[in-house]
Amino acid sequence: MITGLVPCKGLDAILVIVDRFSKAIIPIACKTTLSSEGWAKILRDEVYAKYGMLVTVISDRGSQFVSKFLQDLYKMLDIKGNASTAYHPQTDGQTECANQEIEKYLRIFINVRQTDWPEWLPLAAFQHNNRIHSATGKSPFFVNFGRNPRIAPDTHTHATLRTPASEEFKTMMKTIHDETKAALTKAAEQMKTQYDKKKKAAITYQPGDKVWLDTTNLHLARPKKKLDDKRVGPFTILEKHGLSAYKLKLPLTWKIYPVFNETLLNPYIAPTFSNQQRDPPPPPNIINDEPKYEVEAIINHKTRKVRGQKDKETGKYTTNTVTDYLVKWKGYGKEEHKWTKESELDHAKEAIADYLKTIQGTVTVQAVVVKTNNLDPPTFILNSRTKDGDIQFQVQQGTDFVTTAWYFEHEIPHLSELIKDYYWVSREEFGEEYGPMDGYAPEEEGG
Incomplete structure (x- = not known):
């Protein structure tokens, strides 16, 4: 999905559907808040009604594409649904390339205020689907229908045009076709050049190997991404998924899909000298027969609303505000940082007090x-x-x-x-x- 667009008639995103067989694209103007039901309606109206029933759907891991509703619908219609690996859109590389082509096309033709982009989507799809694709040697139109559609003729017809507006419209369509063909050809060449520059030789990992994980797409609990670590770990490889993705053993507190493409992984090299190794974490303290890990520091905090007790007279529940703290545990790496309820940190009152002292006067108030x-x-x-x-x-x-x-x-x-x-x-x-x-x-x- 292409997002971050100027809203136009309530629409602010483009959903791009790509046929893996013919390489044809169907760009749909939609909202970023597209629901699972909305996606199902698009499949019905734009794919099934025009091309027939799908066999496989590859998508990102957006909630609208992996919901229980869609899983049940795919099963009922005998459609195989596959979600791409975490933070690696190249898993669905055809759609990613189509997205980039459409963005380049829109940059050429939309107005200065960028408010007419939905009007150009049909022509963008036409130009893409009428170009010969490098993988098939044919245009998507030809693969699907056995012929290419007619376009604006290169020469003037012998018939006399009745109105200047007709001639002007014909000339405009011919100009748009020629400019778009040249722009998309150049865009495809640039994307191939950039990809070849960045592509590195693949490394094959085995279960049990340790790797570093790139943090580019991870939302870690740090104030600014600019100064955050470039990688975290090391993490253990559990198994290989597909041709180029691996499942990692991540902390339980990381509620993310644990499969990552190989481009986000780097091999872990054990330290050469003993003083480079991290000391093993200390065992927990036993307080009131319960294990309590030592808190080294409090890093951040947040508050949230929780439902309290039910009022006997009104029958309504009260609302309480509770505070959670992001805890750095002594002897453990940042991958083990965890949001912990204040009620579970009775043994860390001194660390909480130190943290509160550090944030006094640091809250930026725009207007009070x-x-x-x-x-x-x-x-x-x-x-x-x-x-x-x-x-x-x-x-x-x-x-x-x-x-x-x-x-x-x-x-x-x-x-x-x-x-x-x-x-x-x-x-x-x-x-x-x-x-x-x-x-x-x-x-x-x-x-």
Whole structure:
């Protein structure tokens, strides 16, 4: 899926379907929030209704493509569903190449404001499907239908055209065809050149081998990606998947698919000298007959809402705010860092206190708005950001900087007046170009 596009008529993404046999493409304008049901409707209307029933579907590991609903649907229709390995779009390399071609095509023809990209998708598909593919020696149109479609003729017809507009439209179509053919040919050559430069000889690993894992696509608990480690591990190879992917033994706290392409792995070379080796981790302490691992440091924290007890009079459940800490365990590597409930860290109060001291005064406040009354603790709106296309607000209740949480606007309707005041405080603080009337844009999550 191609994302990050300027929204047009409620659409902000392109879903590209590639026929592995003919190499034909079907680009569909859609939303980034496409659901499993929406994907099933696209398969019905754009593939089955025009080309017949599918045999295999290869996709990324997006939730809309691997949901229980789709698994059951594929099974019922006798379709084999395969998901690509983690963080390696080349597993579905044909779609990745098609995505790049479409992006290059759109860069050439869309308007300056980039708001008409859906209108160019049919022509982008036509130009791709009418070009000879290097793998088949034929165009996708010819493979599917046994012939190539007619295009704008190279020479003028002998018939007199009745209107100048007809001649102008014909000339425009011919120009678009010629420019696109040249652009796509050049794009294919550039992609091949770049791939050949980066491709390295494959290394064959055996079960039990140790490897480093590239962190390019991993979301580790570090403040900034720029200064994060380039690789983590070493991890043990469990087994080989397919031709070029391996399953790794990852920590249980890493809730990600453990299969990675070989391009993300590097062989682990054992240290030459004894002083280069990491000491074995210490055994846990036994406190109240329970094993407790020693906390070396607290790295980060977050708060979340949990359901409390049920009120006997109203029948409603109360809502409590709890704090989780990201813990660095003594003697263990960063791959073992774990989010742990505060209630499970009674033996680490000193480490928590040290952490809280380090973050005092380090919270960046873009604009602060306060609401108080005689019943509730002071309420602050500290900051805002965009997530999944919607705006979230950082809300704090109380006077410490620990019990904060992010909420979408629809989750805090009782703070609507406070949100309005927040925008105008931001406007006064950062200049007249900001503010709800002028398109104030909150910071991106993680920015």
